[in-house]
Amino acid sequence: MVFGFNSINVNSSQNKNPDPSVAIYPALHASDAPYSIQEQPLRSAIFVPADFNHGTDGKTPVILVPGTGSYGGEAFDHNFAKLLRASTFGDPVWLNIPGRMCDEAPKNAEHVAYAINYIAAVCGGKKVAVVAWSQGNLSTQWALKYWPSTRAQVSNFVCLSADFKGTVQAWGLTPLQxxxxxxxxxxxxxxxxxxxxxxxxxxxxxxxxxTTSIYSATDEVVQPQFGSHASAYMKDERKVGVTNCELQVAAFMKPAGLAYSHEGVMYSSLAWALAEDAIKNGGPGSYERINMASVCMHRKAPGLSLLDATQTQALSGWCLKSILLFTPKPWRELALPLYVASEKINYVAEEVVIPAKPVVSVVETEIVEAEVEVVAN
Incomplete structure (x- = not known):
């Protein structure tokens, strides 16, 4: 047992996975960016449960990508991994990236790119779904952008508490270069x-x-997370299909629309319902296809206990510890990979005023509301 998780093995980054049927390294396609990490550590960071069926049972393979300060095992064990393993439609694997996602985000993205092409290959070419939390979303989007071969392998991308525009809260840990x-x-x-x-x-x-992006306006880690200014807000210029779900708007004044923290989104009933719909249908989650009246009356996804909610919430402390203890710590942002050196930058960060909110009360409110729901049920 580790921190209440089922087994220390779920956090292993030294996994023995077989060779894929097709060569995916050093590149699946000539348009893919070059890897800076060797194939062995890329492959060994993929945790494949012993009962993973490689798509032979009709389930969609789902790759779970964790956030800064965590391994996939500890991040998802009490929420999406548990829910998917009990489902009839999704079969999860996850990434345990050395350094717990604290190293450079482009390096973490290499793990995501490799995992997408690897899992698709060992599943006989079956498309995979990707569910990511926090920085895992940035690394996944970077992988999709700079490893174009991954796009044809992904049926849908479910984003939980994404920070695609970064977060003003990061300045608390990196105040001045x-x-x-x-x-x-x-x-x-x-x-x-x-x-x-x-x-x-x-x-x-x-x-x-x-893409289905689900986020909370009361996120204590990523801000802004409201309206079109939300860091998690995804555009759809390519018309591939996007659903942006701000929980407090979609489930206004209902239990599923009250306060959720950065971690709490992972056990949200509405987040799970949209993810289930997306994975089942191979596109973005749709409000029209789920029973909003029923889903929004619950805080937690069906199948999760109060223990699952509290263990998920406890991730915040462990992630912060990993971030603080990670070494080496540079004095400024490190140079990006050479493959982006010639790219013209046409993005300018927005200046957004963030409403003040009591962070501690958000977390306390989540736990109290979860306890009330358990008693009510």
Whole structure:
């Protein structure tokens, strides 16, 4: 047992996975960016449960990508991994990236790009779904942008608490370049970072595959998260299909639309319902296809307990610890990969006023509301 999780093995980054049937390294397609990481560590970071059926049972393979400070095992064990493994439509694997996603975001994206092409290959060419949390969304979008071969392998992309525009809260850990050292991935997630500007330039702010982005206005880690200013808001210039779901708007004044923290979105009943709809239908989640009246009357997804909610909420402390302990810490954002050196940057960060909100009360409110729901049921 580790931090209440089922097994320490779910966090393993030294997994033995077989060779794929087709060569995907050093590139699946000539248009793909070059990898800086060797194939062995890329492949060994993919955790494939022993009962994974490789798409032979009709279920969609689902790749779970964690956020800064976490492995996929610990991030998803008490929410999406549990729900998917009990479902009739999704079969999850997850990424345990060395450094717990604290290293440079472009390096984390290499793991995502490789995992997409690898899982699709070992599943006989079956398309995969990607569900990501926090920075995992940035790394996935970067992978889709700079490894074009991945796009044809992905049926849909479900984003939980994404920070596609970065977050103003990152300045708390990286206040000033050259003055205080910071964790590489946190530098990348500041709103004025070169990473964010490069990702969002030249169409990177728009979906490459059908995308469902779910986020909370009361997120204590990522801000802004409201309206069209939301960092998680995804555009749809390519018309592939996008659903943007701000929980407090979609489920206004209902239990599913009350306060959710950065981690809490992962056990949200509405987030799960939209993800289920997206994975089943191979496109963005649709409000019209789910029973909003029923779904929005619950805080947690069916199948999750109060323990699952509290364990998911506890991730915030462990993630912060990993971020603070990560070394080495550079004094400024590190240079981006050479493959983006010639890209013209046409994105300018927005200046948005963030409404004040009591962060601690958001977390406390979540737990109290979850407890009330358990008692009521």
């Amino acid at each position: 050259g003055a205080v050292p910071g964790t590489p991935a946190v530098w990348n997630q500041t709103m004025n970072s070169n990473f964010i500007a490069t990702l969002r330039s030249n169409g990177g702010d728009s979906a490459y595959v059908p």
